[in-house]
Amino acid sequence: MKRSAPRDNNPKPAPAALSDFRFDFRAAARKAVKDHPEIKKNTVFVDAANDDYIAAPRVFEALEDDDDAREELEQTVRTAKRLKTSFSDTIALDSKRYLKSVVFHQDRHPLYDATNRAIDNIGTFDHETGHVLSPETDGTLSENTADAYAVIRHVQRFDGTDTGIGYTSWKRTVQFILAGKTSHLTTFTVDKILMDRESADFVSLTPAATAKIAKEYARLHTPDEERLKKLSRAFRGARDKKLNEETFRRIAGITLRAEATSDTFYLGARALLGPLENGNKIVYNGKTVSLKSDDWARVKSALTQKISTLPDSHPLKNPCLQP
Numbered sequence: 001m002k003r004s005a006p007r008d009n010n011p012k013p014a015p016a017a018l019s020d021f022r023f024d025f026r027a028a029a030r031k032a033v034k035d036h037p038e039i040k041k042n043t044v045f046v047d048a049a050n051d052d053y054i055a056a057p058r059v060f061e062a063l064e065d066d067d068d069a070r071e072e073l074e075q076t077v078r079t080a081k082r083l084k085t086s087f088s089d090t091i092a093l094d095s096k097r098y099l100k101s102v103v104f105h106q107d108r109h110p111l112y113d114a115t116n117r118a119i120d121n122i123g124t125f126d127h128e129t130g131h132v133l134s135p136e137t138d139g140t141l142s143e144n145t146a147d148a149y150a151v152i153r154h155v156q157r158f159d160g161t162d163t164g165i166g167y168t169s170w171k172r173t174v175q176f177i178l179a180g181k182t183s184h185l186t187t188f189t190v191d192k193i194l195m196d197r198e199s200a201d202f203v204s205l206t207p208a209a210t211a212k213i214a215k216e217y218a219r220l221h222t223p224d225e226e227r228l229k230k231l232s233r234a235f236r237g238a239r240d241k242k243l244n245e246e247t248f249r250r251i252a253g254i255t256l257r258a259e260a261t262s263d264t265f266y267l268g269a270r271a272l273l274g275p276l277e278n279g280n281k282i283v284y285n286g287k288t289v290s291l292k293s294d295d296w297a298r299v300k301s302a303l304t305q306k307i308s309t310l311p312d313s314h315p316l317k318n319p320c321l322q323p
C-alpha cells in the first residue's frame with residue numbers, strides 16, 4: 001500500500017519503527033479502563049481466541065449471578081471465533097442494569113492497516129472500545145463514532161509516523177459499494193479527521209476529551225438517512241459479491257456521470273483512486289485486484305479533471321487521504 005507523502009519539512013525525531021509495535025490485549029484493556037474509569041464498573045473485555053476475560057470483580061459477579069447474561073456473552077465469543085471478527089454488545093441484566101462487552105478477535109482481513117497486523121488489531125480494539133464509550137448512539141452514527149475514536153487514537157498512538165490509515169476509509173467505501181449497506185459507511189468522518197490531523201492537535205487531548213471529540217466528528221460528518229439512501233441507490237449498479245476490474249468499471253461509470261460536488265462523486269472517486277494512485281492495483285481481503293484495461297488512464301484523467309474543479313478544502317484535494 002502506498003503511504004502518503006511526508007506532511008512537513010521538520011518531522012519529529014524518528015519514532016520507533018512501526019514494525020516494532022506489538023498488540024497486547026491485556027495491556028490495551030487495562031489502559032482503556034485507566035483512560036475511561038467510568039466504563040470499569042460494567043465492561044468486560046474478552047480476547048476470544050484465548051478465552052481470556054478481563055473485568056472488575058463486580059462485573060464477574062454479575063455474570064456469575066446471571067446465567068442468561070453469561071450465555072449471551074459466551075455466544076458472542078463463539079461467534080467472534082467462528083467469523084474471525086470483533087464485537088461490542090450491550091447485555092441487559094435487568095430492566096435498569098446492563099453490561100458492555102468488548103469481544104476482540106483479530107479480523108480475517110485488515111481494515112486499519114493493510115499490512116501491519118498489530119496496528120490493525122489495536123484499531124479494531126479501539127473501535128470496539130469506542131462503542132462502549134458511546135452507548136447512546138446506534139446505527140450508522142454508532143459506527144462513525146467508533147471509527148472516529150479508533151482513528152483519533154491511531155493518530156495519538158503513532159504521532160509523527162506515516163501510517164497507512166487512509167486505507168480504512170478506502171475500504172469502508174468499497175465495502176459499502178459492494179454490499180449496498182450504509183451501516184458502516186464511515187468515510188466522511190474518517191477523512192475529515194485525517195484532514196484535520198495536523199491542525200487539530202489530537203495528540204494533546206485527554207482521554208475524556210478524545211472520546212468527546214470523536215462523538216463530535218461523528219455527529220457532524222455522518223450523513224443523514226436521506227443522503228445515505230441516495231448513495232445506496234446511486235451505487236446499486238456496482239453491487240457485487242467480490243471486487244474485480246468489472247466492479248471498478250461500473251463504479252467508474254457511476255462516478256464520472258455524477259456531479260463533482262456530489263457525495264456520489266466523492267465516494268466513487270475515493271474507491272477508484274485506491275488502485276489508480278497505486279499502480280492500478282490494490283489488495284482487498286487478501287486478494288490483489290489489478291486494473292489491466294488501457295482505458296484506466298482515460299478514467300484517471302477524467303477524474304483528475306473533475307477533482308480540479310473542487311475547492312481546496314475538499315477531501316479529494318487532500319493528499320494525505322490516498323490509501
Ligand SMILES: [Zn+2]
Pocket residue numbers: 127131142143146
Ligand atoms: Zn462497530
